[in-house]
Amino acid sequence: MEKTDILSLSLSELETLLVEQGEKKFRAKQIFQWLHTKRVFDFDEMTDISVQLRQRLKENFCTKGLFVQKRLESAMDNTVKYLYRLSDGNYVETVLMEYNYGHSICVSTQVGCKMGCRFCASAIAGYVRSLEPSEILMQIYETERDAGVRASGIVLMGIGEPLDNYDNVIKFLRLISDKDGNNLSLRHVSLSTCGIVPRIYDLAELKLQLTLCISLHSADNDKRSEIMPVNRTYNIDELIKACRYYIDRTGRRITFEYAVIDDVNSSDADADRLAALLRGLNCHVNLIPVNKVKERNFRTARSGVADFAKRLEKRGINATVRRTLGSDIEAACGQLRRDAADQGRNGGADN
Numbered sequence: 001m002e003k004t005d006i007l008s009l010s011l012s013e014l015e016t017l018l019v020e021q022g023e024k025k026f027r028a029k030q031i032f033q034w035l036h037t038k039r040v041f042d043f044d045e046m047t048d049i050s051v052q053l054r055q056r057l058k059e060n061f062c063t064k065g066l067f068v069q070k071r072l073e074s075a076m077d078n079t080v081k082y083l084y085r086l087s088d089g090n091y092v093e094t095v096l097m098e099y100n101y102g103h104s105i106c107v108s109t110q111v112g113c114k115m116g117c118r119f120c121a122s123a124i125a126g127y128v129r130s131l132e133p134s135e136i137l138m139q140i141y142e143t144e145r146d147a148g149v150r151a152s153g154i155v156l157m158g159i160g161e162p163l164d165n166y167d168n169v170i171k172f173l174r175l176i177s178d179k180d181g182n183n184l185s186l187r188h189v190s191l192s193t194c195g196i197v198p199r200i201y202d203l204a205e206l207k208l209q210l211t212l213c214i215s216l217h218s219a220d221n222d223k224r225s226e227i228m229p230v231n232r233t234y235n236i237d238e239l240i241k242a243c244r245y246y247i248d249r250t251g252r253r254i255t256f257e258y259a260v261i262d263d264v265n266s267s268d269a270d271a272d273r274l275a276a277l278l279r280g281l282n283c284h285v286n287l288i289p290v291n292k293v294k295e296r297n298f299r300t301a302r303s304g305v306a307d308f309a310k311r312l313e314k315r316g317i318n319a320t321v322r323r324t325l326g327s328d329i330e331a332a333c334g335q336l337r338r339d340a341a342d343q344g345r346n347g348g349a350d351n
C-alpha cells in the first residue's frame with residue numbers, strides 16, 4: 001500500500017485518518033504540531049508519542065523531503081537562490097530575499113509551466129507536473145532551516161502558474177496559515193497569476209486575505225496575446241472584469257505586474273492604454289525591469305522603468321518600481337531548472 005504524504009494533509013484530514021486507524025483524535029494535533037511548528041519530520045523524534053504509534057505512523061505515512069541541489073548566494077544583496085531536487089528527481093527553484101523588514105520566500109508551484117509567456121525562462125524547459133501541497137510547503141520549511149531564518153512573507157511567483165494547480169495551492173495556503181501549525185497570516189502572502197479567469201472567480205469566493213497579483217504586461221490585446229498566449233483564451237476585458245469582481249467580493253486591492261520591455265510595451269500609447277484600463281480600479285501597479293533570459297532578446301533600457309513610471313504618473317496612475325534582487329545569480333525564475341534540465345539531457349556531461 002502506498003504511504004500517505006502526511007505533510008499534504010490538513011489537521012482535520014489527519015484526525016479523520018488516525019481515528020479510522022483506531023487512534024485518539026488528539027494525537028493528530030500533536031503530530032501536526034511536530035511537523036508544522038517544531039519542523040520535526042522523523043516520526044522517531046516525536047517523543048511524546050508512543051513507540052507503537054510511531055511505528056504505525058512509519059508504516060502508513062511518509063514525508064517527502066527536498067534536497068538542496070544548488071545554492072547560489074548573491075554577493076550584492078543577500079538573496080539566496082535554491083535549486084531543489086524533489087523525491088522523483090525533478091527540480092524546482094526557490095528564492096530567499098532579504099528586505100529591511102524581514103525575509104520573503106518565493107516558491108514554485110509546478111515543475112515547469114504550460115503558459116508559454118515569451119519572456120519567461122520557466123516556459124523554456126517545458127512542463128512536467130504540478131507540485132503537491134507538501135512540496136510547496138517544504139520549499140519554505142527547508143529554506144528556513146537552511147538559512148536559519150523565519151520568513152515574514154511568502155510569494156507564489158516562482159516556476160509555474162499557481163491557478164493551474166488550484167486545489168493544491170489552496171491546500172498549501174490553508175496549511176501555511178493554520179493556527180495549530182505554521183500560523184502565517186495570509187496578509188503576508190502574494191499569489192501571482194498570468195490570468196486564469198475562471199479560477200480568479202473561484203478564489204474571490206474564498207475571500208482569503210492574500211494579495212492577488214496579475215501579470216498584465218500589456219493593456220493591448222494583440223500585444224498581450226503575442227507575449228502571453230493565455231490572453232488568447234482569456235482576453236484583457238474578461239480579465240479586468242474578473243479583477244473587478246475579485247476586488248468587490250474580497251474588498252482587497254489587486255496588484256498589476258508590468259515588466260517594462262523596450263519596443264514592446266513602454267511607449268506613450270502603451271501608458272495611455274494602461275491608464276485607461278485601470279482608471280477607477282482599486283489597484284496598484286508594480287513595474288519590473290525585464291530579466292534577461294539568454295534564449296530571448298527582450299530588454300529594458302537603464303532608464304526604461306523610471307521613464308514609464310513617469311508616463312503613468314502623468315496619467316494619474318501611481319506605480320512602484322520593484323527592486324531587482326539577486327541579479328548576479330540568475331534569480332529570474334526558471335533559469336536554474338532550465339540549466340539543470342539541459343544538463344540532464346546531455347547526460348550531465350558538462351557538470
Ligand code: SAH
Pocket residue numbers: 115117119120121156157158159160161162192193194195214215257259288289290291292293332333
Ligand atoms: N505564473 C505566474 C507566477 C510566476 S512568474 C504569473 O504569471 O504571474 C512571476 C512574475 O515574473 C510574473 O509577473 C511574470 O510575468 C514575471 N516574469 C517572468 N519572466 C520574467 C522576466 N524575464 N523578466 C521580468 N519578469 C518576468
